[in-house]
Amino acid sequence: MEEREFHSKVYWLTFIFSILVIWVHSGNAELFLGPGAGDGWVGRAERLLGSGLGQFAVPGFFAVSAYLFYRGFSMKDLERKWKSRIRSVLLPYALWNGLYYAGYVAATRLPAAAAVVGKPPVPLNWEECFRAVFFYAYNPVFWYLFQLILLTALAPVLYFTLKNVWTGAAAAGLLAVFLGFNKNFPVLNGDALFYYGFGAFAALHGRKWVEGRLSPARGAVWAVVLAAAFGGIYLMGRIGGLLYGSALALIFFRLTGVCAFVLAVRLLHLPAAAEFMKNNFFLYAMHFAWVRLINKSAALLLPPVPWSALGAFVLMPFVLVVLCTIFARLGRRFCPGIYGFLSGGR
Structure with missing residues (x-):
């Protein structure tokens, strides 16, 4: 490609x-x-x-963010990548969080806007500002960027773990067991780490699969494989199944869905974006x-x-x-x- x-x-x-x-x-x-x-x-x-x-x-x-970060990655690229993510992720994260906070502070104090917002007046102080800017208190969708910032900071650990196929597979297995018992980390979301790690692993070891030539026949085979994976995960997640009551059922289901979207975009003859x-x-x-x-x-x-x-x-x-x-x-x-x-x- x-x-x-x-x-x-x-x-x-x-x-x-x-x-x-x-x-x-x-x-x-x-x-x-x-x-x-x-x-x-x-x-x-x-x-x-x-x-x-x-x-x-x-x-x-x-998965896409990790793939782009680790595509062709080596440790000599780390400083450049980190600097790039400061501009593309960290600064916009803080700026948008601040704007959402300022917007809610203003809107909850204007009678006409407050009726639409439906919130009591938002506190205006440094403590609340800190909570808003650094912990997305008024911009809940930015939990994703918060997790992405943490995962980007972990780049050296993730790279040294995933650059070898076997250590990467072992780490994925251990994380799957950890998540299978519905455990999680104090700040970092385990499922976010799993999706991100999958994308990083694909970039480090699977570029020929992700970016190589994909014939309709091979695409059909992959579609059957993904359909079988969906079916297997569904059965294992039902009452009495191996993954019943485990977060892994949902994580595997969503990861398979991501793969299905990637396959569809690869197979379709789409015009330039x-x-x-x-x-x-x-x-x-x-x-x-x-x-x-x-x-x-x-x-x-x-x-x-x-x-x-x-x-x-x-x-x-x-x-x-x-x-x-x-x-x-x-x-x-x-x-x-x-x-x-x-x-x-x-």
Whole structure:
């Protein structure tokens, strides 16, 4: 696979994951239809798309981020990679968290906005500011970036563990056993480490599988393998199964789903990624507040009927992509420095 095609496929993949993340946070049945509506057919339909397909998005982000970090990696690249991630991850993380905090501080003190936000006045002090900026207190979707920062900091440990196939496989096995007993680490999420480690291992040892030529016949074989994996994980996760009651069932299921998305993007003859697909970080960072604002505003303006809720839910990613594209173009044109920080230099 040529370098240009590879990066185009990555943009496609992360764009799809971004759309799914928006649907995860766009559930609105009870907002439009009242308490208990989440158990009705609208709520079930939204969960099928949001919680069903959407559950593969963040594991996919972890795997793709790790693959890009460790693709062609050696220890001499560590300083350069860390410096790059400070600009592309750490600084935007702090800046967006600060903006969300400032937004909530302002909105909860303005009567008209407070009615939409639905929160009491947010404390304005240094302690709360620290909690917001460093621990994403008012930007819950950035738990992903918090975990990604921790995993990036662990690069030397992960590289020396995973650069050898056997030590990498042994570490994966030990982590699987640890997670299989529903254990976790104090700050680092074990499932995030598993997804990220999978992507890193693939970059270090499986580039020919990920980026090599994939014929339709070989793609069909991999599709059958993944379908069998889905079936096996489902059976093992049922009552009486080997993975019943274990977090591993869900982790393996989601990881298999990520592989299925990668396979689909590889097999499909997709056009080169459009420019609006390259704003995925900015889209991820801005979407949460806008989803809440649009859903709450739509619930006030539209009739409280099922099709209003479902229509707002289905259209939400497309509305957000349009808004993101407009903001990105305006940012690049009128305040490129600020936009550069907000987008992580992307």
